[in-house]
Amino acid sequence: MNLVPVKAPQAPRKFDLAIVGAGPSGMAAAIAAREFGLSVLVVDENAAPGGQVFRAAELAGADPALARDMAPGLELIARFRALDVTYRPGATLWMLDPDTGTLSLSCLNETMEFVAERILLATGAQERPVPIPGWTLPGVMSAGAAQIALKTAGMVPSGRVVLAGQGPLMWLLANQLIRAGVMPVLVETRTQPILRTALEQGGIFSGFAQLTKGIGLILKARQSGMRVISGARHLRAEGAARVQSLRFEGGFEPCDTLLLHEGVIPSTHISMAIGLEHFWDARQLCWRPRLDVFGASTHARIAVAGDGAVIGGWEAAVASGQLAALDAAFRLGRMAQAARDFQAEASADALLQARTLRPFLDALYAPSHEILAPPEESTIICRCEEVTAGSLRWAAAIGATGPNQAKAYLRCGMGPCQGRLCGPTVAAVIAETRNVPVEEVGHFRPRAPYKPITVQELAGAQHGADRLS
Amino acid sequence: MTGRRFDAMVxxxxxxxxxxxxxxxxxxLSVALLDEGDAAFRASRGNFGLVWVQSKGLGAPWYQRWTRQSAESWPGLADDLAKQNxxxxxxxxxxxxxxCLSDREMNxxxxxxxxxxxxxxxxxFEYRMLDAREARDLLPGLGPAVVGASFTPYDGHVSPLALLRSRHQGFTALGGVYLPNVKITGIATxxxxxxxxxxxxxxxxERAVLAAGLGNAKLAPHFGLKAPVRPQRGQVLVTERTRAALPMPTTTIRQTGEGSIMLGxxxxxxxxDTRQSQPVMAEIAHRAALCFPWIGRLNVVRAWSALRVMSPDGLPIYD
Amino acid sequence: MFRTRPDHRTETVQVIVEGRALMVPEGSSAAAAILLAGLASIRETAVSGSPRLPWCMMGICFDCLTEIDGVANRQACMVPVAVGMRIARQHGARDVPR
Structure with missing residues (x-):
């Protein structure tokens, strides 16, 4: 093995706006930014645009199980595809320097760098962890995982399928599975009454269209003959080498695949790693970056849009992406403030409209305490390092006041997922043990590389001229 | 909680x-251990984990001797702590x-x-300069860029995080009072x-011990002492666990008990400033891949930067 | 355990899962191929050796780490299948040849 010079390092290409994520908000921001004449870079980890909601829509659009849900995405994707932007699919952002605007990407085992005046994080949402006993057993997956399998490959779980948990996605997935020829059993963990929650939270009139759609999904699934078990508590996945059944208080449901879901939260891994200020959203029970109405963060170069800013669904994501693009044009001197504000009105209205039902949904599907902070000592919280709830409680008792100290004691959050999945649970268990609010406990401090890259790739980031051969 | 009194506070x-x-x-003694919160600078959490002798105390023979003695007392300490916790x-x-990656470095x-x-x-002081072949016998997989190495038998490594946990656990078990999230607003001596x-x-x-790391610089004058320490940033990369074994640590590369390889x-x-800087991370990675090409193929799963507590001359301060 | 719906996804790609040829729909990830192959697990963890299959399929959880084309610890849910791709289970911590 010798060091052989292959290519000379070159200065990174510069853009007015770099967008991280090609989901609804990223695509909408790119479309708007091009209208204002900005040069745009879009980087995305997936092979095709669409984000998670319209994942692989160009393939899935013709699938009768998904066609109606993918339709709005196809239109957006087509407009995005037609844009004159630099689009890098299959690229992982592993480091972002907000001060210099440098994005370090890994694409097919090569690192590359780009520089941008403004950077929009449109990294979307992730499912909340569902740490019930047995959730690491093969055959137990998140509901979103099954949906992605359906969207990307048209595949469905075979055998007995149980959906367990709560949230709009559960009903949507149930319908999609039924259309795809799979009849699941739904074990719902919802504890909040629908009618009272609706009256308390409001929004049901202005959000009537969304509400109708949601109720339609529920009715449709029930009419198709799907069995629904309501108010399930103390869920546990059971089985030897793989899941064989779901047990809950007063019930038992044999299954070959168990799909869990308790709602979604913003993916804040990168926004936290670059040091943006975040705050605890007590309604959505998650951390969120502190942003202004245009999505501008506490760092002058960075904005956040879409579900990575606040959970609102794809229509809200589109509107927030447009607002961020307007603000980028203004900050880059391509648009007067008055013009920005004038043009912003339509998107701001759309955003408001899209979010109108959120308080109701957030309240209705608020996860129970046992999901946030699993009571059973042996339940695994950190799937990577296999750290249990019991050991976390012990760590909190001997002095871990927050996730970072708990990580030092126990290694929770030290595995390859870097605490993406266990972060919320670690914080909630510490908060419960120390009897303080979660916001006081804090969160993990993520670090670059945001996703694993090889030592050699990292070396290549600086020594572009050298390759180990 | 107002007005608590102890024999000693640390x-x-x-x-x-x-x-x-x-x-x-x-x-x-009745002891209070005062600590910061979760997001403190905490050099202990950023530590690389070497129990290192061969670089310590050049031009300061007393420091060299203490380092050796300290390394020699480690096995007893580790045994004690393992028994307790x-x-x-x-x-x-x-x-x-x-x-060493060049003849100049070697000389x-x-x-x-x-x-x-x-x-x-x-x-x-026992040491040996090894040529490339001898070094390769000790550390299989050394790259061709390595021209040689120095060896001392005193060096080793340990998990600093396990040590920290063991200390906190042991202190609480002995009935010590651990007080995290402390913010000092006034000092009277x-x-x-x-x-x-x-x-x-x-x-x-009755007694106070200042062990606040970088915080000592500001605390010491309140107690009539001087501790002119400054932060010095170090960055560390950690790879995924691997079965391939590194039989002994080097100054900048070691394999943890879990199987990860740490690069510093x-x-x-x-x-x-505890931000990371990409050029420095790349340099660490570059050097590691030169030393061990097989490490180049491993994924970096974690990295951090932390602040060393450095004295003006790099030697311990005794006042 | 998963199955395809060949009526609706007609384009397929041949991959090798644990040495066995398998036709999977175009657009599948390597993790999806493992699910379709019906393997009991994609890997055994490096910590305790417990078996795992993918959890999130969207790049968050890293439970789908496995060996793809001879390289261990790839995030299989983020790797689209390609013709002839070799996907293999991973047992415990990664080994690298020296």
């Missing part, structure tokens, strides 16, 4: 503070290598260790009477 809950607090408590610290002291290294041997005098105003109320003790150790004078 300010700073890192490796140094928690060890002293544990020792004082073992001697029967049932927690292995992953201590291993097989000796260690300093790898400088040889001069340096020869000087240390001279300065050690009758205390002795008198002979054998030290009083802190804090967010948790007044804390008073950079030096940056950037003040109180």
């Amino acid at each position: 300010i700073g809950g890192g490796l140094v503070g928690s060890a002293i607090a544990w020792g004082l408590r073992r001697e029967g 049932g927690l292995s610290l992953g201590l291993s002291q097989p000796g260690g290598l300093h790898l 400088k290294r040889a001069e340096r260790l020869e000087q240390m041997k001279r300065e050690a005098g009758n205390y002795g 008198a002979p054998r009477n030290f009083l802190l105003e804090t967010n948790l109320g007044t804390i008073q003790a 150790d950079s030096v940056e004078e950037v003040g109180f």
Whole structure:
């Protein structure tokens, strides 16, 4: 093995706006930014645009199980595809320097760098962890995982399928599975009454269209003959080498695949790693970056849009992406403030409209305490390092006041997922043990590389001229 | 909680503070261990984990001697702690290598260790300069870029995080009072009477130990002492676990008990700034891949930057 | 255990899962191929050796780490299948040849 010079390092290409994520908000921001004449870079980890909601829509659009849900995405994707932007699919952002605007990407085992005046994080949402006993057993997956399998490959779980948990996605997935020829059993963990929650939270009139759609999904699934078990508590996945059944208080449901879901939260891994200020959203029970109405963060170069800013669904994501693009044009001197504000009105209205039902949904599907902070000592919280709830409680008792100290004691959050999945649970268990609010406990401090890259790739980031051969 | 009184208080809950607090408590004193919150600078959490002798104390024979003695007392300490807490610290002291990537580095290294041997005098200092082949015998998989290495039998490594946990666990088990999230708002000192105003109320003790790392620079003058320490940034990369074994640590590369490989150790004078810098990370990775091409194929799963507590001359401060 | 719906996804790609040829729909990830192959697990963890299959399928959880084309610890849910791709289970911590 010798060091052989292959290519000379070159200065990174510069853009007015770099967008991280090609989901609804990223695509909408790119479309708007091009209208204002900005040069745009879009980087995305997936092979095709669409984000998670319209994942692989160009393939899935013709699938009768998904066609109606993918339709709005196809239109957006087509407009995005037609844009004159630099689009890098299959690229992982592993480091972002907000001060210099440098994005370090890994694409097919090569690192590359780009520089941008403004950077929009449109990294979307992730499912909340569902740490019930047995959730690491093969055959137990998140509901979103099954949906992605359906969207990307048209595949469905075979055998007995149980959906367990709560949230709009559960009903949507149930319908999609039924259309795809799979009849699941739904074990719902919802504890909040629908009618009272609706009256308390409001929004049901202005959000009537969304509400109708949601109720339609529920009715449709029930009419198709799907069995629904309501108010399930103390869920546990059971089985030897793989899941064989779901047990809950007063019930038992044999299954070959168990799909869990308790709602979604913003993916804040990168926004936290670059040091943006975040705050605890007590309604959505998650951390969120502190942003202004245009999505501008506490760092002058960075904005956040879409579900990575606040959970609102794809229509809200589109509107927030447009607002961020307007603000980028203004900050880059391509648009007067008055013009920005004038043009912003339509998107701001759309955003408001899209979010109108959120308080109701957030309240209705608020996860129970046992999901946030699993009571059973042996339940695994950190799937990577296999750290249990019991050991976390012990760590909190001997002095871990927050996730970072708990990580030092126990290694929770030290595995390859870097605490993406266990972060919320670690914080909630510490908060419960120390009897303080979660916001006081804090969160993990993520670090670059945001996703694993090889030592050699990292070396290549600086020594572009050298390759180990 | 207002007006608590102790025989001793230790300010700073890192490796140094928690060890002293544990020792004082073992001697029967009532002890308060005052610590910061979750997001403190905490050099103890950023530590690389070497129990290192071969680079310490050039031009300061007393420091070289203490370092050796300290390394020699490690096995006993690790045994004690394992007995008390049932927690292995992953201590291993097989000796260690300093790898050289050029003849110039090799010559400088040889001069340096020869000087240390001279300065050690009758205390002795065993070292060997190894050529590439000898080094490769000790560390299979060394890359062709490595021209040689220095070896001393004294070196080793340990898990600093297991040690920190063991200390905190042990201190609490002995009945020590651990007080995290402390913010000191006022200090009043008198002979054998030290009083802190804090967010948790007044804390008073006959003896005070300053073990606040970088915080000591500001704290010391309140106690009539000087501790002119400054932050020095170091960055570390950690790979995924691997079965391939690295039989002994080098100055900048070691394999943990879990199987991860840690890559260090950079030096940056950037003040109180714990951000990462990509060029330095790349340089660490580059050098590691030169030393061990097979490490180049491993994924970096974690990385961090942390602040060393550095004295003006790099030697311990005794006042 | 998963199955395809060949009526609706007609384009397929041949991959090798644990040495066995398998036709999977175009657009599948390597993790999806493992699910379709019906393997009991994609890997055994490096910590305790417990078996795992993918959890999130969207790049968050890293439970789908496995060996793809001879390289271990790839995030299989983020790797689209390609013709002839070799996907294999992973047992415990990664080994690298020296």
